[in-house]
Structures are given as C-alpha cells and as structure tokens.
Amino acid sequence: MESYLDENFSGVKPKHSSDEVLQRWRNLCSVVKNPKRRFRFTANLSKRGEAAAMRRTNQEKLRIAVLVSKAAFQFIQGVPVSDYVVPEEIKAAGFQICADELGSIVEGHDVKKLKIHGGVDGIAEKLSTSTTNGLTADNKLLNHRQEIYGINKFTETQARGFLVFVWEALHDMTLIILAVCALVSLIVGIAMEGWPVGAHDGLGIVASILLVVLVTATSDYRQSLQFRDLDKEKKKISIQVTRNGYRHKMSIYDLLPGDIVHLSIGDQVPADGLFVSGFCVSIDESSLTGESEPVMVAKESADVIILDDNFSTIATVAKWGRSVYINIQKFVQFQLTVNVVALIVNFSSACLTGNAPLTAVQLLWVNMIMDTLGALALATEPPTDDLMKRAPVGRRGNFISNVMWRNILGQSLYQFLVIWYLQVEGKAIFQLNGPDSDLILNTLIFNSFVFCQVFNEISSREMEKINVFKGILDNYVFAAVLTSTVLFQIIIIEYLGTYANTSPLTLSQWFLSVFIGFLGMPIAAALKMIPVASQ
Structure with missing residues (x-):
C-alpha cells in the first residue's frame, strides 16, 4: 500500500x-x-x-x-494638433481655409480633419459664411469668392470637328472592303483595257464610297451637335440657396463655397458639402464618382429620369419614346423591303441568265438610299398627339409586327414582279434594239427600282394610315432627303453613266420609270386595308 x-x-x-x-x-x-x-x-x-x-x-x-x-x-483629449497652414493669398482674401483643404475633408470623408477645423461651424467661420443666413448677396464679394475658389463646373471636352467624323466613317469595315475591291478593279481594269476606260468601274466605286462617307459624317456630326444642345438643356438645373437670410432659386453652376443649400427629393447638386441639419438624407454620388452611396434605388433602375415635377413632362417623355420606337419600325420596314427585292432580283437573275441587272456601283447608291438617307428621312419624324392614342407595346412584344410584315411582303412582291417583267419583256415594250439595248434596259430597271424606293419611302411614313402626306412638309429633313435622292438619281443616269454603267434616258423612259415607282403608293394603300392582327 x-x-x-x-x-x-x-x-x-x-x-x-x-x-x-x-x-x-x-x-x-x-x-x-x-x-x-x-x-x-x-x-x-x-x-x-x-x-x-x-x-x-x-x-x-x-x-x-x-x-x-x-x-x-x-x-x-489626444487629437493631434493640425499642421495645416493657410496660404497667404487665402488669408489676404479674408478666408481661413483653401479649396484643396476643403476637398480633402469632403472627398475623403475625413471626420478627424473636420473636427480639427472646428466642425461645421468652424468651417463656416473660416469660409466667412453663416449656417443660418448664408453668404452675403453682394455681387462684388461673390465675384471675389469665385476668383479665390473657382466656378462650380467641370471643364468640358472640346467638341469634335467634322473631319473627325469623316475619319471615323472611313473605318467602317464594309467601306474598307469596298475600297480594296475598288483598288483591285482599278488595277485589273487598267491592265486589261487601259486608261481611262479600264478605270471607270473602280473610280465609280471610289466615288460611291466618298459619297457614303460624306453623308454618314454629316449625319453623325449633326447628331453630335443635337446631343450637345440636349446636354446643355439637361444641365439647366436650379436649386434653393439661402443668401442674406432669404431663399433664392439659382443655377447649380452659380454655387460657391459657403452657400447653404436646401435639398428636396431628387435634387441634383454637382458639389461636395457638409451636412448642417435635416433628416432622412441619402445621397447618390454615382454621376460623378461612378460609385453609389445608399439611395433611392428607383433612380438607378429607371430607364428614364425626369428632372422636374411637372406632369406634362411625363406625357412629353412618353410621346417622344413612342415616336422613336415607331420611327425605327418605319425605317426597318423600308430597309427590309429594299434588301429583299435587291437580293432576290440580283440573285435570281444571276442564276438564270448569268447577268445581274444592278451593278456594284448601283447597289452602293441603293444601299445609301436604304441606310443613311432612309434613316435621316424616317427616323427624324417629329412626334404627334396621335401617338398617345396608340396602345403601349409590352417588353415581350414583337418589334417587327404583323402590320410591318404585311407591308414588307406586299411591297416586295410588287417591286419584284415589275422588275422581273421589265427584265424579261423590257426590250419588246420599249422597242430596244442595237448594241446598247442591254445597257439601256438595265438603266431602266435601275431607275425604276430607285423610284420604287422613293415612293415607298413616302408610303412608309405611316404603317397603317392611308394618308401619308399629312405633315410631310413639316419635316424638313425628310423633304431634303427625298429631293436630294431624286437629284442625285438624275445626275447618275444622265451624267455619270461611265462610272455607274448607265445610259441617258428619253423623256418617255423617265416618265415610265417614275410611274412604275409611283404605282407602289396605291398598292401600299391597298395593302393597309387588309386587316391583320396587331402582333
């Protein structure tokens, strides 16, 4: 044990x-x-x-x-003593804090530095302002303050010139491919047929490319000017500011350091600031910094932001939104019609006869009518009050509606039949004989096809209504595009035959070509009488 x-x-x-x-x-x-x-x-x-x-x-x-x-x-007790030194020019101006120091406080949300300067009241004192009465509304003093701290506006970027848009238009991949084709055509043509006969096709393509670039650059430059004007209108924002103890309504760009701003829901102030008093305040800085503080998520998820509280603005926004949507539908309807006819005519003719009635230069001109000029004419239609009577289109609605398909297929069928009939029976109808008969017939087909698009462009102004002439003169862009298309078509037929593979036409041949195009309008009106489902 x-x-x-x-x-x-x-x-x-x-x-x-x-x-x-x-x-x-x-x-x-x-x-x-x-x-x-x-x-x-x-x-x-x-x-x-x-x-x-x-x-x-x-x-x-x-x-x-x-x-x-x-x-x-x-x-x-142990806050370190500030090492900030007021610049001499700021002291001489009567202030005790400079713009850089103010920026370091608000941009960095530096509470410690704010406390060093005495908090909001200390900052107000150093800016020679009052949190209750605001700044003194004396123009001389305000201008002096603006000289010290600068204006409340970012330096705007310089507007791009017209040549910049020309350079951008030249970078289009389609035009680059066409330019290469033009170069090959020039080399092969000159080598086989000599100068200047062998260069006609290549120079014609080059001229078409330059014309497309010029029109595209003009359109883009004009749009940039419009967006610049729209941006200026958007920036015309007013807020409530206290000066001399009274509230004043003023532009946001007239704000100065020391101003007391009264914020309401939705107000926009492009300036940093210190919170004096209030409740339930949340701020969104995403418009300047790209990062958002906790806000009203409605603003970030909205497709359209309305900057005022006028109810008529809502109606205006809805009207313009519907106008843009319908204008794009009109343009797509017109563009698809031209594409369908040109593709079927050239493809079927090349397969059956071995010869395409529309040459490369002619197709380039048709492409510009279809794209650039068509967009300028149809996408610039101003909104009307009748747009508000239309039923709204849902998010899942088909962009190409049944009405558009009816108009596209009906008009395409008419144009295809007419052009095909001209190709088969054109020589007999016009009694064309001799070595130039094929060239004259192809010119008639090309001219008739272009005027079909001119009158179809007018018919496309309304997808459902028969009266397509209402308000046509109010849209100066549409009238100018239509007039320019006709004038250029006359020049191409009568004077540029060497480059566009066309031959001058007689007066009767011109009349028949225009008449064939005009027949598309009553046919379009008859098509609109055929009832179809809206979607």
Whole structure:
C-alpha cells in the first residue's frame, strides 16, 4: 500500500498541491465513511474552479474596459494638433481655409480633419459664411469668392470637328472592303483595257464610297451637335440657396463655397458639402464618382429620369419614346423591303441568265438610299398627339409586327414582279434594239427600282394610315432627303453613266420609270386595308 501511494500520489503535498492531484486523492478515498466530514477542513475543489473562472472573466472585462477608456480618452483629449497652414493669398482674401483643404475633408470623408477645423461651424467661420443666413448677396464679394475658389463646373471636352467624323466613317469595315475591291478593279481594269476606260468601274466605286462617307459624317456630326444642345438643356438645373437670410432659386453652376443649400427629393447638386441639419438624407454620388452611396434605388433602375415635377413632362417623355420606337419600325420596314427585292432580283437573275441587272456601283447608291438617307428621312419624324392614342407595346412584344410584315411582303412582291417583267419583256415594250439595248434596259430597271424606293419611302411614313402626306412638309429633313435622292438619281443616269454603267434616258423612259415607282403608293394603300392582327 505504501509503495502504491508513493507511485501514484507522490505529488500530494501538505500544501500547494495541484487541483488535479487533490481530485485524484479524493476519488481514491471515496470509500471513507462520511467523506464530507472527513474532508471538511480541506478546500472545495468545485467552488475553487468556479471562483477561478469568475476571476478570469472579471479580469478580461476589466482589461477591455481599460482599453476602451484609454481609446476614448485619446480620441477626446489626444487629437493631434493640425499642421495645416493657410496660404497667404487665402488669408489676404479674408478666408481661413483653401479649396484643396476643403476637398480633402469632403472627398475623403475625413471626420478627424473636420473636427480639427472646428466642425461645421468652424468651417463656416473660416469660409466667412453663416449656417443660418448664408453668404452675403453682394455681387462684388461673390465675384471675389469665385476668383479665390473657382466656378462650380467641370471643364468640358472640346467638341469634335467634322473631319473627325469623316475619319471615323472611313473605318467602317464594309467601306474598307469596298475600297480594296475598288483598288483591285482599278488595277485589273487598267491592265486589261487601259486608261481611262479600264478605270471607270473602280473610280465609280471610289466615288460611291466618298459619297457614303460624306453623308454618314454629316449625319453623325449633326447628331453630335443635337446631343450637345440636349446636354446643355439637361444641365439647366436650379436649386434653393439661402443668401442674406432669404431663399433664392439659382443655377447649380452659380454655387460657391459657403452657400447653404436646401435639398428636396431628387435634387441634383454637382458639389461636395457638409451636412448642417435635416433628416432622412441619402445621397447618390454615382454621376460623378461612378460609385453609389445608399439611395433611392428607383433612380438607378429607371430607364428614364425626369428632372422636374411637372406632369406634362411625363406625357412629353412618353410621346417622344413612342415616336422613336415607331420611327425605327418605319425605317426597318423600308430597309427590309429594299434588301429583299435587291437580293432576290440580283440573285435570281444571276442564276438564270448569268447577268445581274444592278451593278456594284448601283447597289452602293441603293444601299445609301436604304441606310443613311432612309434613316435621316424616317427616323427624324417629329412626334404627334396621335401617338398617345396608340396602345403601349409590352417588353415581350414583337418589334417587327404583323402590320410591318404585311407591308414588307406586299411591297416586295410588287417591286419584284415589275422588275422581273421589265427584265424579261423590257426590250419588246420599249422597242430596244442595237448594241446598247442591254445597257439601256438595265438603266431602266435601275431607275425604276430607285423610284420604287422613293415612293415607298413616302408610303412608309405611316404603317397603317392611308394618308401619308399629312405633315410631310413639316419635316424638313425628310423633304431634303427625298429631293436630294431624286437629284442625285438624275445626275447618275444622265451624267455619270461611265462610272455607274448607265445610259441617258428619253423623256418617255423617265416618265415610265417614275410611274412604275409611283404605282407602289396605291398598292401600299391597298395593302393597309387588309386587316391583320396587331402582333
């Protein structure tokens, strides 16, 4: 027994034994009669453990409290002294803080630096303003303040010149391919037929490319000017500002450091500022920084943002939105008609006869009528009050409606039949004989096809109504495009035959070509009388 005790409980000492050893000893002596009495003069190990745990918890709480108190004391009492030095020119102007220091406070949301300058009241004092009365509305003093701190407006980028748009238009991949084709045509033509006969086709393609580039650049340049004017209108925003103790309505660009601005829901202020008083304020900085503070998520998810609270503006926005949508539909209807007819006519004729009636230069001219000039004419139609009577189009609605398909297929069928009939029976109808008969016939087909597009462009002004002449003179762009198309067509037929592979026509041949194109208008009106489902 003695050896067992020495081996297993040699660590039991009269004093300062570990709790683990004492617990093992008491477990061994559990057979002792009345153990509570046996160990009544010894320590209670379970209570001792609870007391130790409580003591450690209290020590940790005390340590945390000391650290928090120390941090708070350092924050309150231990703020470092500012090393900011007011520039001499700012002091001479009567102010105690410069624009760069103001910017570092608000842009970095530097609360410590704000506190160094005395908070909002301190900043107001250094800017020589009042948080209740605002700035003094004295023009001389305001101009002096503006000279010191500058105007509240970013430097606008310089407007791009016309030559820039010409350079961008030349980068179109289609035009680059056509330019390569023109170069190959010039080389092969001159090598086989000599100068200048062999260069006619190549120079014709070059002239068409330059014309397309000129029209495209003019259109883009004009649109850039319109967007610039629209941007200026959009920036005409007013806000409420207190000066001399009274509220004034003024432009956001007249704001100066020290102004007291009164914000309402939806107000836009292109300036940083300090919050003086108010409640439930949330700010969106995404328009300037690209990153948004917590806001009104409605603004970010909206397709259109209305900057005023006038209900008539909502009607105007809806009217313009519908006008743009319908104008694009008109243009697509016109463009698809030209594409379908030109593709089928040239493809079928090349397959069956081995000869395409429309040459490359002629197709380039038709392409410009279809794309650039067509977009200028049909996509610039002004909105009308009748647009508000239309049913709204849902997000899942088909862009090419059944009405458009009716007009496209009907008009395409008419043009295809007429051109194909001219190609088959044209020589007999016009009594064409001799070596130039094929050239004259192809010129008649080309001229008739172009005038079909001229009158189809007029018919496309209304996709459902028969009266397509209502308000036609109000759109000066449409009238100018239509007139330019006819004039250029006359020049191409009568004077540019060498480059466009055309031959001058007689008066009767001109009349018949124009008449064939005009017949498309009553046919388009008849098609509109055929009822179809709206979608």
